[in-house]
Amino acid sequence: MPSLQHRLNQAELARRQWEHCLLCEHRCGANRASGERGPCHAGVEARVFRHRVECGEEPELVPSHLFYLSGCDLRCAFCIAEANAFDPSRGRVLTSEFLQRAIAWGKTQGARNLQWVGGEPTIHIPSILAALATCADLPTIVWKSDFYGAPVAFELLAGVVDVYVADFKFGNDECADRIARVENYCSVVTRNLKIAAEQSDLIVRHLLLPGHLDCCFRPIMEWLKTEMPNVKFSLRDGYQPRWQARRHSELAFPILRSEVEQARQLAGEAGLNVIA
Numbered sequence: 582m583p584s585l586q587h588r589l590n591q592a593e594l595a596r597r598q599w600e601h602c603l604l605c606e607h608r609c610g611a612n613r614a615s616g617e618r619g620p621c622h623a624g625v626e627a628r629v630f631r632h633r634v635e636c637g638e639e640p641e642l643v644p645s646h647l648f649y650l651s652g653c654d655l656r657c658a659f660c661i662a663e664a665n666a667f668d669p670s671r672g673r674v675l676t677s678e679f680l681q682r683a684i685a686w687g688k689t690q691g692a693r694n695l696q697w698v699g700g701e702p703t704i705h706i707p708s709i710l711a712a713l714a715t716c717a718d719l720p721t722i723v724w725k726s727d728f729y730g731a732p733v734a735f736e737l738l739a740g741v742v743d744v745y746v747a748d749f750k751f752g753n754d755e756c757a758d759r760i761a762r763v764e765n766y767c768s769v770v771t772r773n774l775k776i777a778a779e780q781s782d783l784i785v786r787h788l789l790l791p792g793h794l795d796c797c798f799r800p801i802m803e804w805l806k807t808e809m810p811n812v813k814f815s816l817r818d819g820y821q822p823r824w825q826a827r828r829h830s831e832l833a834f835p836i837l838r839s840e841v842e843q844a845r846q847l848a849g850e851a852g853l854n855v856i857a
C-alpha cells in the first residue's frame with residue numbers, strides 16, 4: 582500500500598490540474614476551478630453515481646467494490662452507463678468522509694479491492710487522490726480506465742494504483758473517431774499500456790463489438806501478440822446495444838455467438854494470455 586505521505590504529495594501535485602487541465606489527451610487546458618469546461622464537461626467535484634460490490638469483473642478481482650464516477654472524456658455511443666457517463670453533475674459529491682464510510686461498508690461485504698470506474702476516473706484524479714489521501718487503511722486500488730489519459734495522469738497515479746484495467750475499445754482510429762468522437766486513439770492507448778505495465782499489474786480488456794472483428798479485435802490482438810504477449814487479456818463478450826448504439830447500424834444488435842467463438846479461437850491461436 583502506498584504511504585500516506587506519498588498520497589498527500591500526489592494529491593497536492595494533482596490540484597494544479599484544476600487551473601490548467603491536461604489530464605487527458607484532449608489536453609484542452611481548461612481552468613476548471615474558474616468554471617471553464619473542456620470536452621469532458623467536468624468541474625472540480627467528482628461525483629459518485631453508484632457504488633456497490635460486484636462479481637462481474639475478472640475472477641482475480643472479485644468481489645470488487647466499484648465506485649462509478651460521472652463524466653467522461655470519450656463519447657462512446659454504446660456506453661452502458663448511458664447518461665450518467667457523460668453528465669458530471671450526476672451523483673453525490675466524493676468526499677473523504679463518504680469514501681471512508683463506503684470503504685468500511687465494502688469490507689463488510691467481502692470486497693477484495695476498491696475499483697474506480699466511470700464514466701472515466703482519469704478526469705477526476707485530483708478529487709480521487711485528495712479523498713484517498715485521508716484514508717489510513719486502504720484496500721488494493723484498481724483503476725479501470727479508457728486509457729485516453731495524458732502521461733501526467735499516470736505520473737500522478739504512480740505508487741497509488743495497484744492494478745490497471747485498460748479498456749482497449751477500438752483497433753483503429755477511424756472507428757474510435759466515428760463511435761467515440763476521439764482522435765489519435767490507438768497511439769495514445771498503446772503508449773499508455775506500456776506506461777501502465779511498467780508501473781503496476783495490468784489487465785487489458787476488449788469488449789467485442791458486433792461487426793468489428795476485423796477492424797478492431799484483430800488489430801488489438803495483433804498488437805498485443807507483438808508488443809505485450811504475456812499481458813493478461815480479458816475478452817468481454819456481453820455486448821448489448823445501449824445508449825445511442827442504434828445510431829450505428831452494425832451496433833444495433835447483440836453480438837453474435839459465432840463472432841464470440843471466432844474471436845476466442847483467434848486469441849487462443851495467437852497465444853494470448855486470456856484470463857476471461
Ligand code: SF4
Nearest residue numbers: 602605608609619621
Ligand atoms: S480531463 Fe481532458 S477534457 Fe477534461 S478538462 Fe482535462 S484535458 Fe480537458
